[in-house]
Amino acid sequence: MKKIVIATKNKGKIAEFKQFFSKNNVEVVSLLDLEDAPDIEETGKTFEENAALKAEEISRRFNIAVLSDDSGLIIDALDGRPGIFSARYAGEPTDDKANIRKVLGELSEVPEAERTARFICVLAIAVPDKETVFYQGYCKGTIGHTEIGENGFGYDPIFIPDGYTQTMAELPPEEKNKISHRKNAISQLEKGLYSK
Numbered sequence: 001m002k003k004i005v006i007a008t009k010n011k012g013k014i015a016e017f018k019q020f021f022s023k024n025n026v027e028v029v030s031l032l033d034l035e036d037a038p039d040i041e042e043t044g045k046t047f048e049e050n051a052a053l054k055a056e057e058i059s060r061r062f063n064i065a066v067l068s069d070d071s072g073l074i075i076d077a078l079d080g081r082p083g084i085f086s087a088r089y090a091g092e093p094t095d096d097k098a099n100i101r102k103v104l105g106e107l108s109e110v111p112e113a114e115r116t117a118r119f120i121c122v123l124a125i126a127v128p129d130k131e132t133v134f135y136q137g138y139c140k141g142t143i144g145h146t147e148i149g150e151n152g153f154g155y156d157p158i159f160i161p162d163g164y165t166q167t168m169a170e171l172p173p174e175e176k177n178k179i180s181h182r183k184n185a186i187s188q189l190e191k192g193l194y195s196k
């Protein structure tokens with residue numbers, strides 16, 4: 001079976017990548033499976049820089065091709081925050097529930113029409129001695145008033161995708177994986193790889 005190494009420790013992302021790649025019969029290997037995988041500091045100023053840091057560090061260290069995912073939530077009423085700080089918005093160590101509380105608190109006075117947001121996913125592919133390439137995907141929606149739903153991860157319980165009345169965390173995983181920023185980035189990646 002073919003393998004793909006993904007430079008992430010996020011179990012939610014790993015589950016989604018497993019679902020995406022299962023249709024190609026590709027086994028997903030993550031940093032949780034590698035011994036001595038480092039914690040990579042995300043010191044970049046953009047999603048691209050952080051995605052590159054993660055993919056290139058693991059690619060160099062193990063001399064293999066690596067995919068990484070840097071993603072986050074961009075809220076219009078918060079001037080794009082939490083953005084690249086999505087994972088550590090309420091401080092470190094990362095706490096999804098605390099991040100959600102902080103966002104809902106900051107939006108408490110913001111009316112319905114101004115609660116627009118989007119998820120972004122930037123994928124980087126690093127190959128030893130090659131230039132890193134990037135693919136991007138978005139998913140637009142609005143931010144709800146309370147957390148609802150048990151599926152997914154991160155900000156899913158407060159994100160209502162456009163065209164839906166439920167939060168992303170209420171959708172079955174197969175449904176999220178048809179419309180998500182991650183799915184849209186994977187589609188760009190497939191287009192990019194197969195058109196060359």
Ligand SMILES: O=c1nc[nH]c2c1ncn2[C@H]1C[C@H](O)[C@@H](COP(=O)(O)OP(=O)(O)OP(=O)(O)O)O1
Nearest residue numbers: 008009010069070071072073086087153154155156
């Ligand atoms: O589909 C999603 N549904 C809900 N929330 C999401 C999603 N996708 C990203 N997010 C949030 C979670 C985290 O707060 C941040 C990603 O931060 P990000 O640094 O890319 O990932 P991470 O630190 O969790 O794992 P890692 O860096 O090991 O890949 O955006």
Ligand SMILES: [Mg+2]
Nearest residue numbers: 010042070087
């Ligand atoms: Mg991270």
